Amino acid sequence: MTKTKSPLLPPVFPAPWASEWGQDQFGLFMDLDYQGIQQRFRWIMPGSFLMGSPEMEAERWGDETQHRVTLTKGYWLADSACTQELWLAVMGDNPSHFTDDVNNPVEQVSWHNVQQFIQCLNDHYPDLNAQLPTEAAWEYACRAGTITAFSFGENITPQHVNYDGNYPYTKGDKGLYRKKTVAVKSLTPNSWGLYEMHGNVWEWCVDGLREYTTQAMIDPIGPEDKGASRVLRGGSWFYYGWNARSACRNWRVPDYAYHDIGFRLALGHKSGYLNK
Numbered sequence: 001m002t003k004t005k006s007p008l009l010p011p012v013f014p015a016p017w018a019s020e021w022g023q024d025q026f027g028l029f030m031d032l033d034y035q036g037i038q039q040r041f042r043w044i045m046p047g048s049f050l051m052g053s054p055e056m057e058a059e060r061w062g063d064e065t066q067h068r069v070t071l072t073k074g075y076w077l078a079d080s081a082c083t084q085e086l087w088l089a090v091m092g093d094n095p096s097h098f099t100d101d102v103n104n105p106v107e108q109v110s111w112h113n114v115q116q117f118i119q120c121l122n123d124h125y126p127d128l129n130a131q132l133p134t135e136a137a138w139e140y141a142c143r144a145g146t147i148t149a150f151s152f153g154e155n156i157t158p159q160h161v162n163y164d165g166n167y168p169y170t171k172g173d174k175g176l177y178r179k180k181t182v183a184v185k186s187l188t189p190n191s192w193g194l195y196e197m198h199g200n201v202w203e204w205c206v207d208g209l210r211e212y213t214t215q216a217m218i219d220p221i222g223p224e225d226k227g228a229s230r231v232l233r234g235g236s237w238f239y240y241g242w243n244a245r246s247a248c249r250n251w252r253v254p255d256y257a258y259h260d261i262g263f264r265l266a267l268g269h270k271s272g273y274l275n276k
Helices: 084-091 111-124 135-143
Strands: 018-024 027-034 037-044 047-051 067-071 075-078 202-208 230-233 249-252
Touching: 027 084, 037 084, 037 135, 047 135, 067 135, 075 135, 084 111, 135 202, 135 230
Parallel strands: none
Antiparallel strands: 018 027, 027 037, 037 075, 047 067, 202 230, 230 249
């Protein structure tokens, strides 16, 4: 096992649970193999970014006040939303609506359902430290170093993002409306090797909705009190183009489930949430 000293690199690489690992054009990766089903994780280095949206961004919401955020710790993030295949292997059932392909993201899972899934994984792999990403960690990874409305630039098309193409982002052309989820990793990844961060399914975050201000933040996290609404990010196949923006925020009570809501795993630190 190789231990690294740089604060930008993982403290242990590879981890004991990793079945495959290495480095490619996107950076470091490790694969988790659960009963023959693989989930790849990508190393997200610590860094600083502008969270939220600038006032001139079209179709923005009022709760997206732009502010600088610094994440002091790196973390591993799944390169795709959790699939139905992995959920079924871990939990023994498939709650999803769109079951034509087990590689579709699992959906119709509440935040509480996801916590049960995570607990099962962590019981099986004590060194995994699986969790949901914080909202800040999610947006940082989605943006992948960009400051535009989307990680792909100032606009998107259904060729790259699964959303309701009848309602494109500002000045965009109408396009395909698939009316369902698509298999993970079937659309274009961002420059950090993360698939479908925009569209397909909304993704749960671990924290509740915090109020943005212009004040710079270090490792921010929203409310954690039991029963508080939890943040959803990324837009979905069911929503409009502007909902898929990097800065767009949504939220639901933690027992809410719908057929456009899924999640993506993060791997944090033994002390708890990613930013603690």
